[in-house]
Amino acid sequence: MITVVESEDDPRLDAFRWRDRQLASKLDRLEQVGAGLFVAEGDLVVQRALAAGCTPDALLCDEPMGTHFAQQLHDTTIYVGNEDLRREVTGLGVPLKAVGLFRRPGLVDPAVLIRSSQRIVVAEALDNPTNLGAIIRSAAALGWDGLLLTEGSADPLARRALRVSMGSGLQLPFARHENSLELHAMLQESNCATVALTPHRNAQEIHATSFPPEQKIALLLGSERDGLTADVLSRAHHQLRIPMFRDTDSLNVAAAAAIALFALGPR
Structure with a gap:
């Protein structure tokens, strides 16, 4: 499902701003907000996360990449925003074509x-x-x-x-x-x-x-x-x-x- 966003302050994009400590860093924090998540930055990394079987919570993309992923992910929210918005939200200084918010895979023994x-x-x-x-x-x-x-x-x-x-x-x-x-x-x-x-x-x-x-x-x-x-x-x-x-x-x-x-x- 594609949703167009126009403001970098849109609260629906907050999770894309989270740093690692908010996403998931220590096992004893798994019940806290954002725990059990990771961010895949770049369309290649997003595709590899999907190929690895990771479950996406949401994606932030440009329009062509959003359309591409929407054909694969019918139940995932895909936000589409312009270059300035994507650059500011991720804090990377570059407008990546795709950024994904994913559930972390299960722990390995x-x-x-x-x-x-x-x-x-x-x-x-x-x-x-x-x-x-x-x-x-x-x-x-x-x-x-x-x-x-x-x-x-x-x-x-x-x-x-x-x-x-x-x-x-x-x-x-x-x-x-x-x-x-x-x-x-x-x-x-x-x-x-x-x-x-x-x-x-x-x-x-x-x-x-x-x-x-x-x-x-x-x-x-x-x-x-x-x-x-x-x-x-x-x-x-x-x-x-x-x-x-x-x-x-x-x-x-x-x-x-x-x-x-x-x-x-x-x-």
Whole structure:
């Protein structure tokens, strides 16, 4: 159902202005206003959210895109507004052709994700949504099966993370486990080789390491600032580093992750 809106102050558009904390950020806030929602920004991300089976609450589009989605979504309210309205409502400074307000998918059990995955990314307190979004996009593109997040990690469905991942956060299954050490025990019990990516000089160079094709692998990534904790590093089966030149001590975590995801990914 298409509804034309003419004022950026129209209260029906309020949810499109909500930030991540109002939409959904913590499980203990699920009963509060806006909980259980996420915003897909851009027509490609909206289409990927629909393809992933996410339920739309409402869309805000230009006229051609509104007409396009109306042919698929007969029971969803589709607001159509001009460029200035769409630019102001989203706060992005660009008039995206489509923005969607969706219900978040159900939670995934970490144990189920571990059992069903051959290649898993583990984000240890990786709190930057831009980095997380870039890592998710690389993991999805390079054939990895899932993402595990520990306490302090960003939300894969946060607006910025989802925008940077170009919707890949809707294609790569993810689960959260607040206790990092328990999560590592679960990975090791499933015969998963835990591989810590670190710039430490005593780590083995990544190109000098190989695994049999049938080996399950979990790639452990730390935050940009602090990296992996000493506890995590000591428990990992392998510590790997990317060799660097010109006195470079480290790479951005998203860039380093892309290299490791390719090097350790399926062939």
